[in-house]
Amino acid sequence: MSFQTPLLSLIKSRRSTRTFLEKPVERDKILTCIEAARYAPSAENLQLWRFLVLDDADLIQKFGAQAFSGIYRPTRWALKAPVLIAMTAKVDILVNRLGRLVQGTAFYLLDMGIAGEHFVLEAHELGLGTCWIGWFNRRKARRFFKLPLNYRVVALLAMGYPSKLPSKSRKLVALNKIVHFNFEQSE
Numbered sequence: 001m002s003f004q005t006p007l008l009s010l011i012k013s014r015r016s017t018r019t020f021l022e023k024p025v026e027r028d029k030i031l032t033c034i035e036a037a038r039y040a041p042s043a044e045n046l047q048l049w050r051f052l053v054l055d056d057a058d059l060i061q062k063f064g065a066q067a068f069s070g071i072y073r074p075t076r077w078a079l080k081a082p083v084l085i086a087m088t089a090k091v092d093i094l095v096n097r098l099g100r101l102v103q104g105t106a107f108y109l110l111d112m113g114i115a116g117e118h119f120v121l122e123a124h125e126l127g128l129g130t131c132w133i134g135w136f137n138r139r140k141a142r143r144f145f146k147l148p149l150n151y152r153v154v155a156l157l158a159m160g161y162p163s164k165l166p167s168k169s170r171k172l173v174a175l176n177k178i179v180h181f182n183f184e185q186s187e
């Protein structure tokens with residue numbers, strides 16, 4: 001592979017961040033990340049994402065006391081993140097119901113994943129570290145935000161200025177193991 005684009009370099013240098021400086025994150029930067037997410041493609045252009053942002057330490061503690069309790073305790077590291085974002089989807093839209101019924105695909109989850117990764121990459125470009133969080137109590141998270149049943153907190157994103165450099169080692173499956181052109185066997 002010979003191309004090294006600026007986007008590819010950005011993608012390659014991103015790592016999950018779980019320890020943060022006690023430095024607040026500028027609201028403008030948070031909004032810039034959400035602007036990047038806003039431009040994500042979505043099934044039928046539904047854009048059913050909502051970004052519920054917590055950047056108040058007390059609220060983050062209160063949220064964590066609910067969402068990171070019991071079996072979700074391992075996620076308590078995220079209580080020290082200066083920003084916590086609940087990536088929330090409005091899930092009762094017909095297209096998503098049909099998609100799941102006919103195809104078995106929950107399109108809203110694809111949409112949220114794409115939007116979230118736009119967010120994460122923009123954050124990285126701005127010098128901010130992020131970590132996706134799937135291990136939290138979804139029901140308690142929804143209740144914390146007083147959301148009706150048709151809203152689903154799909155994932156959380158912890159965000160802040162990283163307090164240390166990411167570890168270098170990361171096992172990636174080789175390119176030739178994940179791509180097949182025209183039914184060719186990989187070497």
Ligand SMILES: Cc1cc2nc3c(=O)[nH]c(=O)nc-3n(C[C@H](O)[C@H](O)[C@H](O)COP(=O)(O)O)c2cc1C
Pocket residue numbers: 014015016018075131132133134135136155170
């Ligand atoms: C959908 C999703 C859910 C994740 N949930 C968690 C989580 O609950 N806790 C955590 O510490 N990391 C979580 N991660 C981060 C992954 O562990 C991490 O992305 C993976 O190990 C690769 O490391 P890297 O992000 O540094 O490349 C999650 C990542 C994704 C994409």
